[in-house]
Amino acid sequence: MSILVVGSVAFDALKTPFGQVDRAIGGSATYFSVAASFFTPVELVAVVGDDFTAKDAAVFEGRPINTDGLQRVSGAKTFFWSGEYGYDLNVAKTRDTQLNVFAEFKPRLTPKQQQADVLFLANIDPELQMEVLKQTKRPRIVALDTMNYWITSKRDALERIFREVDLIVINEAEVRQFMNESNLVKAARAILALGPKTLVIKRGEYGVLMITGDSAFAVPAYPLENVFDPTGAGDTFAGGFLGFLASRREVTDKEFRRAIIFGSVLASFTVEKFSLDRLREISISDIQERYQAFRTLTHFEDFEI
Amino acid sequence: MSILVVGSVAFDALKTPFGQVDRAIGGSATYFSVAASFFTPVELVAVVGDDFTAKDAAVFEGRPINTDGLQRVSGAKTFFWSGEYGYDLNVAKTRDTQLNVFAEFKPRLTPKQQQADVLFLANIDPELQMEVLKQTKRPRIVALDTMNYWITSKRDALERIFREVDLIVINEAEVRQFMNESNLVKAARAILALGPKTLVIKRGEYGVLMITGDSAFAVPAYPLENVFDPTGAGDTFAGGFLGFLASRREVTDKEFRRAIIFGSVLASFTVEKFSLDRLREISISDIQERYQAFRTLTHFEDFEI
Numbered sequence A, B: 001m002s003i004l005v006v007g008s009v010a011f012d013a014l015k016t017p018f019g020q021v022d023r024a025i026g027g028s029a030t031y032f033s034v035a036a037s038f039f040t041p042v043e044l045v046a047v048v049g050d051d052f053t054a055k056d057a058a059v060f061e062g063r064p065i066n067t068d069g070l071q072r073v074s075g076a077k078t079f080f081w082s083g084e085y086g087y088d089l090n091v092a093k094t095r096d097t098q099l100n101v102f103a104e105f106k107p108r109l110t111p112k113q114q115q116a117d118v119l120f121l122a123n124i125d126p127e128l129q130m131e132v133l134k135q136t137k138r139p140r141i142v143a144l145d146t147m148n149y150w151i152t153s154k155r156d157a158l159e160r161i162f163r164e165v166d167l168i169v170i171n172e173a174e175v176r177q178f179m180n181e182s183n184l185v186k187a188a189r190a191i192l193a194l195g196p197k198t199l200v201i202k203r204g205e206y207g208v209l210m211i212t213g214d215s216a217f218a219v220p221a222y223p224l225e226n227v228f229d230p231t232g233a234g235d236t237f238a239g240g241f242l243g244f245l246a247s248r249r250e251v252t253d254k255e256f257r258r259a260i261i262f263g264s265v266l267a268s269f270t271v272e273k274f275s276l277d278r279l280r281e282i283s284i285s286d287i288q289e290r291y292q293a294f295r296t297l298t299h300f301e302d303f304e305i
Helices: A028-036 A054-060 A100-104 A126-135 A148-153 A155-162 A172-179 A184-192 A233-247 A253-270 A277-281 A284-298 B028-036 B054-060 B100-104 B126-135 B148-153 B155-162 B172-179 B184-192 B233-247 B253-270 B277-281 B284-298
Strands: A003-006 A010-016 A019-026 A042-049 A070-073 A079-085 A092-098 A118-121 A141-145 A167-171 A198-202 A208-212 A216-219 B003-006 B010-016 B019-026 B042-049 B070-073 B079-085 B092-098 B118-121 B141-145 B167-171 B198-202 B208-212 B216-219
Touching: A003 A028, A003 A126, A003 A233, A010 A092, A019 A028, A028 A042, A028 A054, A028 A233, A028 A253, A028 A277, A042 A100, A070 A100, A079 A100, A118 A126, A118 A233, A126 A155, A141 A233, A148 A155, A148 A172, A167 A172, A167 A233, A172 A184, A172 A198, A184 A198, A184 A208, A198 A233, A208 A253, A216 A253, A216 B284, A233 A253, A253 A277, A253 A284, A284 B216, B003 B028, B003 B126, B003 B233, B010 B092, B019 B028, B028 B042, B028 B054, B028 B233, B028 B253, B028 B277, B042 B100, B070 B100, B079 B100, B118 B126, B118 B233, B126 B155, B141 B233, B148 B155, B148 B172, B167 B172, B167 B233, B172 B184, B172 B198, B184 B198, B184 B208, B198 B233, B208 B253, B216 B253, B233 B253, B253 B277, B253 B284
Parallel strands: A003 A042, A003 A118, A010 A079, A042 A070, A118 A141, A141 A167, A167 A198, B003 B042, B003 B118, B010 B079, B042 B070, B118 B141, B141 B167, B167 B198
Antiparallel strands: A010 A019, A079 A092, A198 A208, A208 A216, B010 B019, B079 B092, B198 B208, B208 B216
């Protein structure tokens, strides 16, 4: 079933201890779409400037990604982010952000997009997230991501949208920040009390913790010898996770757990090269193989003392 | 089969956001012994002053812990550590350390202790660890723990003992520090290249990563709503881990993985109350129940795309 993502398509300038690029394709909706498209058709809603060329748009080609919702604004530039990582790749230092076309982004969903089965509201202004949600015919699953910036600057709007969604994909530090509670499980339960049924907590190199009203599921990240560029790992995770879920008829705890693993698998590829370079070259069999590697990484047998 | 631990028995003054104690029983060998004793007989080698009363020694009673190797030094005081934790319970701030009897600690193993099947060299001076190891008849498994202090002050001695042991239990930050390498997997492989067959990396609230020459196993920590006092969690983990291993006839990858879980189970209890308070009240069935909870926390099913 189809998945609709509303977020950014961007150019990134990236510097890591292992190299740098001045103009790489990035953006939350880009990573999300490519990751999700391994499992399900994707409707992409985003905006670019006329500096976004046909060669750039090739990132979406040959995949079940409908880019009719990718607006082009003439005479304007695409959203630009410049970030730098030290040897501790967990923390990005933003050097520059130029909203450009993104500053005036007012998504209008087509009738087909309004019927989407799964909706992902990537990390954008929570008021915009609400406007998008209101245009839909209540998808089966509504999920969102956010960031510390919105927790600080638009907490009330963020809480309003939290109350409307089924699922929140969010960084660990943001869970604590939003509830002003150091204990992660307590903070997670407090967010669930607002309405969402599921909280998926991203912990960077430590993996993912999913909390629902009556269960918890945790998986470590895949231990990699070569982590090159962590940009987009979170959005890739969300794409793999929700893309897999959208492809399943029933959304049971069993499928949620598999979806968390597929999200983690996709994210583990993204960080191996700059931008979407690695994500663009992998095949379904690479994904299947790393899913098995996650099984080997985490499996242990029962025991009676 | 029996396990021998050489380390500290101490008094701790602890302050956390949730309370404080001025004189609680602590010490690496104490936490280790009690945890290991759920699975196997323990030979304890440590030293205390005459301020360590019969009531204090009750922590070892009713368990298969032989305290013949617990030296008592008259007219001297027991090792004392005072630490404080903020809301980020991952980092202890040391307020005071008084080595007392520990400054002159020169363990002499009895013939029975020399025959131990498994040896754990808790976090003490690496030169002392080597002296203890030399007194043994080469146990089936030799394991050690260490800390940043020894990496900085006695790196050469530490590397010498690293080359002699089978297994190192160590904090994540110390792996990176020892090899001056930010990538954890690369740093771990470099330590394995020195000789140890297995590296067990403690990641605090993120769990444990075990690396061997040809495999990796990772488990998250148990997500707890009430983490009260993290003191001793690492030593408790080591005790549960090695205690279980010592109890198994064959030390296969399957048993190593179970051992990592039992270590994690025991550590998850330790942090629920001050000092060893929680560890002292649990039963085998509590341990068994949380082992199952770890299964539920981490289990996911196979899938063919």
